[in-house]
Amino acid sequence: MLPAPAQKKQKNELIVVSGASTGIGAATALELASMGYHVLAGVRTDSEADAVRTGNIEPVTLDITVPEHIEALARRIADDREQRPLRALVNNAGIEVNAPVEVLPLSLWREQFETNLFGHIAVIQQLLPFLRRSRGRIVNISSVGGEAALPIFGAYAGTKSALEAASDSLRREVARQGVQVVVVQPGGVKTDMAAHSGSISLRLADGMSTEQQHLYGDLIETTVARNTAFLERAVTAEKAGKAIAKATTTTRPRTRYTLGKDAAFVIPLARHLPDRLMDRILAASHRSRSR
Template identity: 80%
Template sequence: MTQPQNKELMVVSGAATGIGAATAQQLASRGFHVLAGVRTDEEAEAIRADGVEPVMLDITVPRHIEALAQRIADDPEQRGLRALINNAGIEINAPIEVLPLELWREQFEVNLFGHIAVIQKLLPFLRQSRGRIVNISSVGGVAALPIFGAYAGTKFALEAASDALRREVKAQGIQVVVVQAGGVKTEMAAHSGEISLGFADKMSPEHERLYGNLIRSTVASNTAFLKRAVPAEKAAAKIANVATKARPRTRYTLGMDAAFTVPLARHLPDRLMDNVLAASHRSQRNTHARRLDGA
């Protein structure tokens, strides 16, 4: 069945797989023309569909952002930009002492500075259309788990930047919304545990003594949770709703862990929150262990 065309553009970064790909498809099914950010020709061909136009968009590459802005300016149907959904991201988790500084910088380049660069370039289009920015943050932007310091740091920063931006552009008619995602079944989430275990395998004997059990137990707990996490398609439907509803809130949680953790982090004392998170991870890890044992 042919969907009605809304004659508006949507931009979704990080649209090759996972939440981004599902969000692009969801918005296209609602009649929008989605400019879906990918990084390779293979990714472009995989995502291409009715209403989904792949664009080369590594958000750390200025010429890609320039080309995206030019594509919007030169749209043959002169469609306005309804929303920018900043979804691209990477996740590399290891203890703060262990994670090399270049990997800290890489995560900030993608998860924060890249989004800021895209926002700066596309704000004139959103001002013209009185459009919307949807920043995909994380429960990690409110509560930082052990070994997630760098990734959570980027999300804490994105939360702060979103607050400042929302207050700066309100009078211009632009809305800024944050989606605080919890566990979602994606390739990035699944792969992050493998990366962490790779760090554990290469640590010095002293770092292994200090952090080895912590890394492996945290990965085990996250692996257990991801088995019952939100499917990417369900996450995408909520993000599409947030991007299109008339009067959105400033923040939404996504997933049961985010819905549970975000309010607690706002109200509990730090040490009590530490204990709650530690107990939750022990429970998930023990569940995972029982399943491995065939219990």
């Protein structure tokens, strides 16, 4: 169970956080609750609900790929006993399965897009009318990969790049309606999802053909090793949660926030350096890690 947050004055406003059972989502929900907001925390199981229920955090069953869950969430907001407005929606839920483009099964490509992109769009479509009434905010949690895709991260980075483009379009569509759209671009964050992604990649690699092992085996091993080492000094979920809560509630938000030194360094490089030079920098990074 999450520790009860030290609550400030109640805001009498609702904020939805998807993917709130662990990691960044749980930390964000806890921080927003401590600020006095009533957080509807999206979880997928009863045990996850029991773990996050505390103070101003109310767990709601929310698999964002299940339309009935999203419809139930919309009814919960509409029928709120205190008629509290929906101040913000934090689209955080996500999955990550990494393998080379040639190797990753299409079913896993589709699964990641269903969760990391289409699920968020479905939630936005349902909740946008509430945010229009409150002149609220949508916060989409992207990734450094949305602008700088590393080897074997093609599918995951692809979902984040698509979410970034959709966010830009949405921001321009709803600005005159009083709704703000913010993108947060984390780099490495110490979460269960990040910790497990390497072992998933290695299991997928075990199923590769002999030719694929020859083509990609070293690349997968060095990428996983590099990311595992980096996570030891990455931003904590608690620090990430505080930053996301601030982006969610600050009066005049930027359109984008980077999170972590790696994101702050890599994203400007990806924007301004020629592609071939960026390729060489990333390739050199992989070679140095493999020595």
